[in-house]
Amino acid sequence: MSGNTLSSSASLKITGGRLLDGHGSETPNRALLIRNGRIAATGATAEAADAEQTFDAKGCMITPGFVDLYCNLREPGNGQKGNIVSETRAAARGGFTTVCASPETSPVNDSRAVTHLIQDGADAGSPIRVLPVGALTRGLEGEMLSDMAGLAAAGCIALGNGSRGVRNARVLRRCMAYAQTFGLTVMLRPENQSLAADGYAHDGLITARLGLLGIPEVAETASVMEMLLLAEETGVKLHLSQLSCGRSVEMLADARRRGISVTADVAMHQLVFTEDALSGFDSRFHLRPPLRSEADRKALVAGVREGVIDAIVSQHLPHESAAKQAPLPDTEPGLSSIESVLSLGLGLVKRGELSLAELVRGLTSGPASVIGLPASISQDEIADLCVFDPGADWTPSSQSLISVGHHAPVLGQPLPGVVRLTLAEGREAWGGA
Numbered sequence: 513m514s515g516n517t518l519s520s521s522a523s524l525k526i527t528g529g530r531l532l533d534g535h536g537s538e539t540p541n542r543a544l545l546i547r548n549g550r551i552a553a554t555g556a557t558a559e560a561a562d563a564e565q566t567f568d569a570k571g572c573m574i575t576p577g578f579v580d581l582y583c584n585l586r587e588p589g590n591g592q593k594g595n596i597v598s599e600t601r602a603a604a605r606g607g608f609t610t611v612c613a614s615p616e617t618s619p620v621n622d623s624r625a626v627t628h629l630i631q632d633g634a635d636a637g638s639p640i641r642v643l644p645v646g647a648l649t650r651g652l653e654g655e656m657l658s659d660m661a662g663l664a665a666a667g668c669i670a671l672g673n674g675s676r677g678v679r680n681a682r683v684l685r686r687c688m689a690y691a692q693t694f695g696l697t698v699m700l701r702p703e704n705q706s707l708a709a710d711g712y713a714h715d716g717l718i719t720a721r722l723g724l725l726g727i728p729e730v731a732e733t734a735s736v737m738e739m740l741l742l743a744e745e746t747g748v749k750l751h752l753s754q755l756s757c758g759r760s761v762e763m764l765a766d767a768r769r770r771g772i773s774v775t776a777d778v779a780m781h782q783l784v785f786t787e788d789a790l791s792g793f794d795s796r797f798h799l800r801p802p803l804r805s806e807a808d809r810k811a812l813v814a815g816v817r818e819g820v821i822d823a824i825v826s827q828h829l830p831h832e833s834a835a836k837q838a839p840l841p842d843t844e845p846g847l848s849s850i851e852s853v854l855s856l857g858l859g860l861v862k863r864g865e866l867s868l869a870e871l872v873r874g875l876t877s878g879p880a881s882v883i884g885l886p887a888s889i890s891q892d893e894i895a896d897l898c899v900f901d902p903g904a905d906w907t908p909s910s911q912s913l914i915s916v917g918h919h920a921p922v923l924g925q926p927l928p929g930v931v932r933l934t935l936a937e938g939r940e941a942w943g944g945a
Contacts, residue, residue, distance in 0.1 A: 522564045523547040524938070529569030529899065534576050534877025534887040536869040541574055546895045549938035554891055569899050572932055575872050576887040577609025577640075577896035579879040581699070581777050582753055582825040583850060585611070585642070586916075587633055588626065589618045594830040594916035596630070597637035599850070602915035604639045604941035606826070606851045607875075607898035607931045610885065611640065615647040616674035622647035622658045627666040639941035640934075641896075643669045643883065645699060648687050654678040657687055664696055669883050672699035672753065675800055677735065679705050685742050692748040697882070699751040702735035702760070703801065712841055714787040714802040724790070725841070727802050729757045736760045740767045743774060751882055752776040754827055756801035758811025765820045775882045776820070778812050779827035780853045781921050783860060785809075795836045795843040796919045799827075813865050816874050823879035824857065824871075826850040830917025848917030851908065855927035858902055862928065868902075895938040904930040 524546040532538045544551060545558035553561055580603065586594035603611050613630055615621040621630060627644050634642035646663030648671045650656045660671055671691055678684040678700070691698050708731040713719050715726025736752060740763060743750035752764065755778050767774050781799070786806050789797040797803055815821035829846025836843050857871040866874075880887035889897070905926040910918040934942035 523552070525558060525561065525563035525566045526569050526574065526899065527559070527566060529572040529574050531889055532573050532575050532869065532872050533889050534873050534880065536873065538869065541569065544574065544889070546935065546938050549895055551889065551891055551893050551895050567899070567933060569932070571903060572899050572901045573868070574889065575898050576876040576889060577898050577934065577936060578607045578854070578875040579885065579887065580608050580611040580826050580828070580850065581751070581823050581879045581882060582614060583611040583828045584614045584616060584830065586830060587617065588629055592832045593835070596633040596642065598914065598916050599828065599830060600634070600638040600640050600642060602913070603850045604934045604936070605914050605931060607854050607900060607934055608850065609640050609896040609898070609934060609936040609941065610643060612643045612645050612669065612883065614674050615645050615652065615672060620647050620652050621645070621668070622650050622652070622663070624659070624662050624666040627663060627668055631667060639939065640936040645670050645672045647671070648673045648698060649678060649683070652676050654680060654683060657690060660690055660696060661694055664694060670697040670699050670751070675701055677701070677703045677705045681738060681742070685746065688742050688746040688748040688750070692746050697749045697751055699753050700739060701753045701801070702732050702739055702755070704731045704735045707731035707734060712798055712802065712845070713790055714804040716787050716805055718787040718790050722790070722793070729759060729804065729808070732757050732801060733759045733763065736763050740772055740774065744770070744772045747773070750774045754779050754801060754825065755812065755821065756782050756804050756808065758808045761811050761815040761820055764815070768820070775822045777823035777825045777879065778816065778821050779849070780824050780856050781827070781847055781849060783809065783813050783816065783824070784856045785921065793840045795838070795840050796847060796921065798840055798843050798845050799847065800845040813860065817866055817870050821874070822882055824853070824874035825879070826853050830915050831919060832916065833918065836919045847921050848913070848915045848919050849921055851913060851915060852920055852922060852927060854900060854931065855906070855929045856921065858929040859927070895935050897933070897935040898931060899933040900929055900931045902929050906930050
């Protein structure tokens, strides 16, 4: 099997390999039968059934399809940084079957018309499910509330402000209160913009040595505290997006103990890299929030391991080459990361920092629970599946990457884990060699 050759009406039998669901259960796979976009049978029943196509998963892990809560698809936009077709193909190659599209588009997704434009583009060219996140404020400017009810009715699964903060706490409180009345989840990246100012790196040893403008940890933690207090008062379902500080994890755990309805995610690169990545002025690692200290990295990994942090996201933000070729302060922040999320996570597993079950939970059932999706491998469930070979390697390069953005976190080095097959609603979204 290769290309998009399997239709949703065709039947497929996957044999061999091991099943690992999003809750830590791992079992040998006798067979999985996929029919009409769903898992029709498992085990001996599937093994005895006939199918139009078969796939041998020997040596592979079979998991629910990965779910990404924060991905920039760059459409609508001018196209030079990517589009729905290119970036969802890259996501499928990475094992993702569902991506939540950031509202930071051009124009901003703050109206039904733009939401429908994203949905139409996904229907026409995406091999996987695209769920739009609507803008919390008009134009993402943090001043006036968006048409939240209209965005939800149009199909937005949550509301957020992308990578931009809501500077005015009174506006943020009104946004949360209004969203709560409609039962909408609010996804926010915590950052106090006054404290972050013009910084572009972690305010630590590297900024001091290289003379870079720093963003202190308190720029995030002060915002986390404000958001948690406002969520406690309004009762809104809050999702803290792209955490970068160990102290944020502590506050998150404490908030949950106090009964606040809050979930959270972390970008994979925050679990793997630290501020040291900027030592050579490598513009790929100009990120927002910035890569922080080793202590922060370890605390974030512990947050995933202990289930305090629900989800691991790609924070995929593709750029054209020119956007990353200026002097570091003048480059645009972001990594083209969605194709390497699994491999970087398997690196953590290899080092003993996460178990494979904890990694898969952070990519499947964790994020799925935030937006109310199922993430299991059982009869009658939608066939969203990822089949990957943890023992195989691949080498990311400008030639091998599918995303328009070639500024991947690792280039020219072998990475563990090759996705052999991605099924989205029973369709072959990716069929790797």
